[in-house]
Amino acid sequence: MASSIRVRATSNGDLTEVQTLIQHPMDTGLVKDSKGETIPAHYIQELKFACNGKDVFVANWGTAISKDPYVKFSFKGANKGDDLTISWTDNKGGSDTITAKIA
Amino acid sequence: MTVHTGPHPTRRLILQGAVSVALIGLGNLPFAPARAAANDKYPEEAFKLKNEADAIKALYGKTAEPSDKIKLDAPEIAENGGVVPMSVTTTLDKVTSISFFVAENPNALAASYKFPEGTIPAVANRLKMAKTSNVTAIVEADGKLYSATKEVKVTVGGCGG
Numbered sequence: 001m002a003s004s005i006r007v008r009a010t011s012n013g014d015l016t017e018v019q020t021l022i023q024h025p026m027d028t029g030l031v032k033d034s035k036g037e038t039i040p041a042h043y044i045q046e047l048k049f050a051c052n053g054k055d056v057f058v059a060n061w062g063t064a065i066s067k068d069p070y071v072k073f074s075f076k077g078a079n080k081g082d083d084l085t086i087s088w089t090d091n092k093g094g095s096d097t098i099t100a101k102i103a
Numbered sequence: 104m105t106v107h108t109g110p111h112p113t114r115r116l117i118l119q120g121a122v123s124v125a126l127i128g129l130g131n132l133p134f135a136p137a138r139a140a141a142n143d144k145y146p147e148e149a150f151k152l153k154n155e156a157d158a159i160k161a162l163y164g165k166t167a168e169p170s171d172k173i174k175l176d177a178p179e180i181a182e183n184g185g186v187v188p189m190s191v192t193t194t195l196d197k198v199t200s201i202s203f204f205v206a207e208n209p210n211a212l213a214a215s216y217k218f219p220e221g222t223i224p225a226v227a228n229r230l231k232m233a234k235t236s237n238v239t240a241i242v243e244a245d246g247k248l249y250s251a252t253k254e255v256k257v258t259v260g261g262c263g264g
Contacts, residue, residue: 015223028231030209045145056222062150064205064213066186066229075222 005088005098011080016102018049018057019072020086028063044069047088051078051102078102146215155204155211159241162202162215163248167241170195170249175240177255181232184257190227191251195244198224207236232257 004023009016022044029041047059047069056075078084080102087097149161159167170193177189191201201224202215213230224242232238232255239252 026231028209055217055219057219058217060145060150060215060217062210062212062214064203064208064210064231066231070188070227070229072190072227073216073222073225077221 003098004096005086007084007086007098007100009084009100009102011078011102014076015074016051016076016078016084017072017074018084020047020049020070022047022069022088022096024067024069024088024090026063026065026067026069030063042090042092044088044090047071048086049073050085050087051075051082056084146212149215150210150212152212153210155206155239158204158210158212159202159248162212163200163241163243165248167248167250170242170251173240173242173249173251175238175251175253177238177253180256180258182258184232184234184259186229187232187255187257188227188229189238189255190225191240191242192225193242193244193249195224195242195249197245198242200241200243201226202241203228203230204239204241205230205232205236206239208233 006021007018009018024044025042026044027039027042029038031039033039041063043063043065044061047061048055049057057073059071082102083099084102085097085099087095089095146162149158152158152161172195173191173193175191178187181187198218200215200217203213204211205213214228216226218224235256237252237254239250242249
């Protein structure tokens, strides 16, 4: 299965810029479908980025994050070729993880 | 004489050193796991609260003061409330957390980000907005809370309307 996570991590001197796009419905639990039935809440709660055995960024999300979430941040202390591990878990116990090389 | 007294001060120093290391170790141990646990847990309760002030209190346990060192970048008018790009940057030091609150959403807290040492205190994401609302960015820096607020006009809400 193709990963739900797309990541671009680019090294620029001491700084690594990370852009991530995740495929996820991020249902709020407030929207009704065409039959008038409420679509149950289904959203990512926690998203973690780890590099060299250390968390570099942690996101806690509610239902107000847009569908197919995007997030961008930068951190110091990593080099080109280092592994960046991204993982998320949602409110239904779903999860996904991917490891990307910093380019 | 010199042969006998020589080793004594050295041994005393080593012992003193060992005792202070042990004391430091004991002093730190009970704190480290407690702090990690508080930081790692998903703040379920804060995300359920409707009111912005309540959610800030539930998440941080204190109130924020406005700061001009926070830049909240969000559109004046969002045509699609389902996808409103916004970002926060700050020149504050020792930032540990940045959170987004949308006052008029069903639940005010939208996202909360943690910044370990070495991570630049800036984040960009995309939020849903039910209707025109104030958006508040809260920055936790050196144990204190700071905020920046901006109104975003929404022409089409992001809640399936």
